[in-house]
Amino acid sequence: MSKFDLKDRVTIVTGGAGGIGTEICLEYARAGAKVVVASRNQENIEKVAAEVAELEVESLAVVTDITKPDDVDRLIATTVEKFGRLDVLVNNAGGGSAMKKAEDTPYEEWVRLIDFNLTGTFLCCIAAGKQMIEQNGGKIINISSTAGTKGNPGMLHYSAAKAGVISLTNNLAFMWAKHNINVNCVAPGLIATPAMIGWKVIPPATLEDGTEVPRLERPPGPEHVAEMCRFLASPAADLITGEVIPVRAWFKLDRFWE
Numbered sequence: 001m002s003k004f005d006l007k008d009r010v011t012i013v014t015g016g017a018g019g020i021g022t023e024i025c026l027e028y029a030r031a032g033a034k035v036v037v038a039s040r041n042q043e044n045i046e047k048v049a050a051e052v053a054e055l056e057v058e059s060l061a062v063v064t065d066i067t068k069p070d071d072v073d074r075l076i077a078t079t080v081e082k083f084g085r086l087d088v089l090v091n092n093a094g095g096g097s098a099m100k101k102a103e104d105t106p107y108e109e110w111v112r113l114i115d116f117n118l119t120g121t122f123l124c125c126i127a128a129g130k131q132m133i134e135q136n137g138g139k140i141i142n143i144s145s146t147a148g149t150k151g152n153p154g155m156l157h158y159s160a161a162k163a164g165v166i167s168l169t170n171n172l173a174f175m176w177a178k179h180n181i182n183v184n185c186v187a188p189g190l191i192a193t194p195a196m197i198g199w200k201v202i203p204p205a206t207l208e209d210g211t212e213v214p215r216l217e218r219p220p221g222p223e224h225v226a227e228m229c230r231f232l233a234s235p236a237a238d239l240i241t242g243e244v245i246p247v248r249a250w251f252k253l254d255r256f257w258e
Contacts, residue, residue: 004230008032012090013038014093024225034058035059097155137180140183144163144244
């Protein structure tokens, strides 16, 4: 068996019905994992769970608002009741807002984005960590952003939250190493999700004269984030913990302020 296989591993992906989340679910399924799809919309997660099941692995859809402790506890309990354990948690749920000046950032919006991107990740880590401590092992993969490493002046709150996810990752990796729990962070840059393409945020793959833009100068796709998550969940990454790994090719906006 390849060290990149996830055969029969029990995995949870929050935000599992989004562009990146769906790709992670499908990549894990292709690797042989059992996949629990978690998000707030029942219809959307059931669609993804059905796609996962078509790959001949077990799947489960659990409606979850990661900002609600009871929801998060129920997600972990339902997973363990169904499959007997939890091997991998991917904290992918999160989101941003419209760009605005720092001085125009409403308090309510600050609280909402901190809750969704940081507090929700904390709640999921702690609930999953308790189960993994009992098992004496597991892997947690937190999805941050290059906004958390270099900043994002247009989304002050989102950037601060994603930086907090990186700090949370580092602390948990240290504290839970004795329990054989790997805690790592993936920091995507601008990713060519269907939503970003629809909003025309993603630059074209060809210039006006028809010249193709070199692949490493274009934003990665959701599948590239999913492949990194597969690696970190696999036995090939058993000795990797407390790391922050960007997925951004050489797209200038993900490395420099301007």
